[in-house]
Amino acid sequence: MLMDPLLLAVYILIFPGFLFLLAYAFFLQYLDRKIAARMQQRVGPPLLQPFADFIKMLGKEVIDPAGVDRMAFDAAPVVALAAAMTAFLYIPVVGESPFAFQGDLVLVLYLLTLPTIALFLLGWLSRNVFSSVGGVRAVTMLFIYEVPFFLALLMPALMAGSWSISEIAAWQGKHTWFALFQPIGFVVGLIGLQAKLERQPFDIPEAETEIVAGPWTELTGRRLALMHLTMHVALVAGSGLIAALFLGGPLLPWTISPPWLSWIAGFAMFLGKTLAILLILASIKVAMGRIRIDQLNDIGWKYLASATILQVAIVLLMGSRGVGI
Amino acid sequence: MPQVILPIGPQHPALKEPVNFKVIVDGETIVGLELDVSYTHRGIEKAAEQRDFIRVVPLLERVCGICSHAHGTAFVMGIEEVMQLEIPPRAQYIRTIVAELERMHSHILWLGVAAHVVGFNTLFMWTWRDRETTQDLLEEMTGNRMNYGINEVGGVRRDLTPGQITSALSRLPKLEEQIAKYVDMVMNQETMLLRFRGIGKLSKAEALKYGTVGPTARASGVDYDIRRDDPYIAYSEIPWKVVTDTSGDVFGRTLVRIGELQESLGIIRYCLEHLPEGQIGVPAPKVAPVAEILSRYEAPRGELVHFIRTNNTDRVERIDIRTPTLANWTSVTVSLVNQNIADIPVIVAAIDPCLSCTSRITILSERGRKTAEMTWDQLSEYGRKSSRERDRC
Numbered sequence: 270m271l272m273d274p275l276l277l278a279v280y281i282l283i284f285p286g287f288l289f290l291l292a293y294a295f296f297l298q299y300l301d302r303k304i305a306a307r308m309q310q311r312v313g314p315p316l317l318q319p320f321a322d323f324i325k326m327l328g329k330e331v332i333d334p335a336g337v338d339r340m341a342f343d344a345a346p347v348v349a350l351a352a353a354m355t356a357f358l359y360i361p362v363v364g365e366s367p368f369a370f371q372g373d374l375v376l377v378l379y380l381l382t383l384p385t386i387a388l389f390l391l392g393w394l395s396r397n398v399f400s401s402v403g404g405v406r407a408v409t410m411l412f413i414y415e416v417p418f419f420l421a422l423l424m425p426a427l428m429a430g431s432w433s434i435s436e437i438a439a440w441q442g443k444h445t446w447f448a449l450f451q452p453i454g455f456v457v458g459l460i461g462l463q464a465k466l467e468r469q470p471f472d473i474p475e476a477e478t479e480i481v482a483g484p485w486t487e488l489t490g491r492r493l494a495l496m497h498l499t500m501h502v503a504l505v506a507g508s509g510l511i512a513a514l515f516l517g518g519p520l521l522p523w524t525i526s527p528p529w530l531s532w533i534a535g536f537a538m539f540l541g542k543t544l545a546i547l548l549i550l551a552s553i554k555v556a557m558g559r560i561r562i563d564q565l566n567d568i569g570w571k572y573l574a575s576a577t578i579l580q581v582a583i584v585l586l587m588g589s590r591g592v593g594i
Numbered sequence: 595m596p597q598v599i600l601p602i603g604p605q606h607p608a609l610k611e612p613v614n615f616k617v618i619v620d621g622e623t624i625v626g627l628e629l630d631v632s633y634t635h636r637g638i639e640k641a642a643e644q645r646d647f648i649r650v651v652p653l654l655e656r657v658c659g660i661c662s663h664a665h666g667t668a669f670v671m672g673i674e675e676v677m678q679l680e681i682p683p684r685a686q687y688i689r690t691i692v693a694e695l696e697r698m699h700s701h702i703l704w705l706g707v708a709a710h711v712v713g714f715n716t717l718f719m720w721t722w723r724d725r726e727t728t729q730d731l732l733e734e735m736t737g738n739r740m741n742y743g744i745n746e747v748g749g750v751r752r753d754l755t756p757g758q759i760t761s762a763l764s765r766l767p768k769l770e771e772q773i774a775k776y777v778d779m780v781m782n783q784e785t786m787l788l789r790f791r792g793i794g795k796l797s798k799a800e801a802l803k804y805g806t807v808g809p810t811a812r813a814s815g816v817d818y819d820i821r822r823d824d825p826y827i828a829y830s831e832i833p834w835k836v837v838t839d840t841s842g843d844v845f846g847r848t849l850v851r852i853g854e855l856q857e858s859l860g861i862i863r864y865c866l867e868h869l870p871e872g873q874i875g876v877p878a879p880k881v882a883p884v885a886e887i888l889s890r891y892e893a894p895r896g897e898l899v900h901f902i903r904t905n906n907t908d909r910v911e912r913i914d915i916r917t918p919t920l921a922n923w924t925s926v927t928v929s930l931v932n933q934n935i936a937d938i939p940v941i942v943a944a945i946d947p948c949l950s951c952t953s954r955i956t957i958l959s960e961r962g963r964k965t966a967e968m969t970w971d972q973l974s975e976y977g978r979k980s981s982r983e984r985d986r987c
Binding site: 473556558563564 | 598599600606709711712713714715716717719720783784785786788934935936937938939
């Protein structure tokens with residue numbers, strides 16, 4: 270889909286690109302905290318609290334731990350944020366993404382992995398024992414959840430016969446949601462997203478009561494602000510990705526005219542679906558404690574990986590019977 | 595990964611009070627541990643020697659914030675025994691009610707902390723919300739949420755009115771319901787089971803060898819509770835039972851504490867319903883005769899010991915306080931070895947440490963820059979020397 274360069278710039282910078290992305294990221298963060306707080310019988314933050322936190326942290330002093338490689342330490346949060354924001358450009362928000370191409374699914378998965386790698390790097394560069402342990406935990410956890418997560422998210426691609434997120438979403442418009450075709454994959458995808466965002470029960474790398482804040486321990490000022498923002502953006506991109514792959518994304522099964530009405534309907538679908546995913550993720554967060562990394566290893570490889578392999582087998586079997594593809 | 599030393603404390607998010615562990619870890623496994631507990635020496639025993647029996651009770655209540663009634667009661671019980679006072683039953687029942695409310699608020703608080711250290715913040719928030727009920731009851735009865743100030747030598751300082759009793763009784767069913775909910779959560783919440791079961795194992799033999807007390811010992815199958823084995827205040831008249839468990843892990847300690855919550859609720863209800871009529875105190879003499887006494891009390895964390903020596907004056911000559919946390923510390927260093935780093939906070943929290951109450955000795959270098967250690971032989975030699983010096987003058 271080709272567009273006017275001016276429209277493309279608007280798409281990237283304003284809507285549904287960066288400006289909307291940042292606003293929505295702060296809003297989702299607010300909602301996440303508010304839902305969790307209400308479930309825990311607390312009041313919770315006001316609407317602008319995540320944004321205020323961000324501004325406040327930008328203004329705080331940046332402290333360099335002794336002997337740290339400043340260039341790399343400054344660069345890692347920026348790279349992580351850039352990766353998470355770029356990933357969002359390929360997620361369909363109001364209809365198909367204008368940047369869609371065959372293989373953007375792989376690119377998005379890769380970009381969403383970068384924040385974790387940046388966290389590991391930050392932990393390693395911090396020259397702090399808590400950070401190093403946290404960084405090692407982050408990357409160990411990556412090896413546990415990433416394989417089932419990738420496999421689960423690639424199954425819709427296999428069934429729809431396309432490597433483009435927008436085309437997979439469009440396929441579901443013609444047939445039905447992949448959440449119904451591949452319920453195991455959908456559940457594994459949600460669990461993997463929870464792990465990717467390091468939320469309970471997978472907040473192992475930043476376990477406050479064990480290793481202070483893990484890789485985040487030595488982050489201050491704008492580095493901390495950017496890293497937090499990265500996680501907020503990754504939440505939007507991740508839930509948008511799951512919504513597009515398993516819940517049909519913003520595309521409607523029927524055509525609405527005029528086009529602007531269909532855009533609004535698609536946007537409403539996007540909001541509704543990502544909020545629903547956030548509600549599930551927040552409930553998991555509130556309902557559970559933190560497991561240990563060796564326990565996650567057991568659960569990840571024994572149950573998550575086997576369940577995903579089972580899902581792959583089912584998809585291949587369905588494919589050979591002529592369903593999908 | 596090679597072996598590294600992970601410093602935990604004296605400031606660390608998992609610790610509410612200062613203590614220092616030098617944990618030697620190999621990857622994520624603990625291979626050794628060094629412990630330094632003495633960061634908050636407050637000289638409270640010395641301060642207690644400077645005050646008469648009326649002014650020393652509020653001071654001793656401030657040894658610990660959570661077990662304030664335990665310290666106050668242990669001390670006045672000792673002095674009353676020295677003075678051979680007969681305390682009216684109504685006063686003893688009121689002391690028992692406050693003691694058990696204190697145990698409940700301590701155990702509920704602990705449950706929240708235990709949930710928090712494994713990242714289960716929902717239970718943390720819920721338990722601390724319901725703990726407010728016990729705090730409100732304590733405030734109604736004594737005037738304070740903490741450091742109740744209800745004890746004095748000879749009895750208690752405030753009576754319970756019939757209105758207070760009915761109001762307290764009416765709030766107990768709600769609390770009972772909430773505790774039942776926690777029992778359900780602890781027994782069935784999968785992540786808590788994963789983090790608590792089989793962690794920090796302490797066999798019965800080890801529990802006895804390292805001298806553990808309280809819920810830590812009872813969870814390892816040591817059937818020992820001062821309230822039953824050496825009954826004080828009103829415990830001999832009240833029907834209740836000692837809660838024990840045989841698993842010896844963190845899960846067992848949780849079960850013991852939750853069981854004790856239910857028992858405490860029963861004790862409070864019984865005491866409120868059967869509160870005897872009569873005086874709430876007897877006048878106490880100003881001075882205590884020459885005596886040495888060991889006063890024992892089952893605090894929420896275990897057996898609390900006050901050693902008191904009086905010398906025919908209106909103040910103690912020597913008071914030595916052995917808090918339950920000190921008795922339980924050594925068992926932590928044993929149960930931590932071969933566990934995972936992630937389990938350190940859980941195992942430490944499982945003995946419900948109350949560190950600032952524990953610190954009794956700090957050995958400083960001449961200019962006070964460094965702390966030192968003393969062996970057992972050095973310490974007893976030091977004790978003999980100073981007691982000889984005291985006898986001489």
